[in-house]
Amino acid sequence: MTVHQHGRYSTPVEDLPSRAVPEAAVGRLAIYLRVLTSMIEQGVTTMSSEELAGAAGVNSATLRKDLSYVGSYGTRGVGYDTAKLVEHIEQLLGLTRHHSVAVVGIGNLGHALANYGGFPDRGFPVTALFDVDEDLVGIPVGGLPVDHVNTIPEVCAEREVTIGVICTPASAAQIVCDLLVAGGVRCILNFAPVMLQVPSDVEVRRVDLAVELQILSFYQARRSPGPRAGAAPVDPVAVIR
Amino acid sequence: MTVHQHGRYSTPVEDLPSRAVPEAAVGRLAIYLRVLTSMIEQGVTTMSSEELAGAAGVNSATLRKDLSYVGSYGTRGVGYDTAKLVEHIEQLLGLTRHHSVAVVGIGNLGHALANYGGFPDRGFPVTALFDVDEDLVGIPVGGLPVDHVNTIPEVCAEREVTIGVICTPASAAQIVCDLLVAGGVRCILNFAPVMLQVPSDVEVRRVDLAVELQILSFYQARRSPGPRAGAAPVDPVAVIR
DNA sequence: GCAACTTTGTTCCTGCGTTCACAAGCGGCT
């Protein structure tokens, strides 16, 4: 019944394996992982903290601290072995197991996610699609047939779904969330603009595009106090015509 | 040339109107705004900090501090007038003006965004769509015809686009970003999994779904140390079969 | 084999953001 959408700084009673890893660090580790795999494809076998930090857009000290959560797998005077580092980060992030994903609400956004190839490639196979619309049930989207929302609990348990993605209208999000939880899903990615009520052992992450746009709007408003848009300071490349 | 994707704590030299507002607070204000408009629709005219904080899922002290950035518009002993509060938050976030949005890359995700009605409703009309695919150019999506990427600078300037949304493959994101900047766009929402290089007066926000999934994966891995998934502590509602 | 250089891992410190706690202020009730 606890409400704790974001703002989780690892549980107060911290007796879990290895040091507590700050959430911000976890997010960055995921980025390092992407940079590293990209570099490995280009044949790079070793990177210094400075190089990797530059590519990821963070401070090199921050990067080294983040990597220290993973363990000491660098070589002083040389840098990090890219392949080894990828291996250890994947282990910390739990990416050695595949995480089966269910998408609920196959509308505009649900279609996009179901058709997206980037998730299976990264170890997140989409194994279930759900919608309440009878016309959609049975139709394959991205090669996978849509099931009815009523079957969420059974199907999720059966296919061992670990991550549920909610793409329904806001009004249906809580009901769908409850069904996912009933199906044993304890990780939820929520695109609907509502705060979900979940048991304390369920982790919810919210992606709120409207909020992102409004934050951008705020900075835009801060920059140009006058009502007209043209009052830019100086931007050599933005000179039009 | 500065790399500062997130991690902006308001400019060091702070001589702008009113106090510096922490980025985290701006994001929460956007959420309060949504809760408030929803409550107003239900006929609620007054809310206490405790009520509003509960609905938004934050601490009431945090909420009051956030609202203090907006100004002192509450009434002690009573609470906040919902309508007045909405008005002032909208002003702070710069939502009194409409912000014209351009979407670049009309694939899976671009289609979803172009068809989404929630943005226009919130003061973010989509006024331009771009793609490099000649087959898409000219075709209307969500009632708006797709233009060719080459025309980004002119069209964005012409239609006074303030926010650019990048939904292209990662490989094209930087080029597209440069074109948007050339068109005078200084706020960018980036869905491609790359760090964009932009001039220091351009604000970039990145939405990285793969990272979100990996963070969920991390928490999942933390919870169940054993390889099998069934080792849940106790969850009354999740008992299957 | 030794010395000099490079780079990691960590410690310390600074600063921000969140939370607690309380005084000030306002409305309602008698």
Added chain:
DNA sequence: AGCCGCTTGTGAACGCAGGAACAAAGTTGC
């Protein structure tokens, strides 16, 4: 009209994350 209770707004403390700086460690060159 005055008192009482409730809620705001903010000053102060706390905790965490990020950045700088340094010592340990390993490698390369001589």
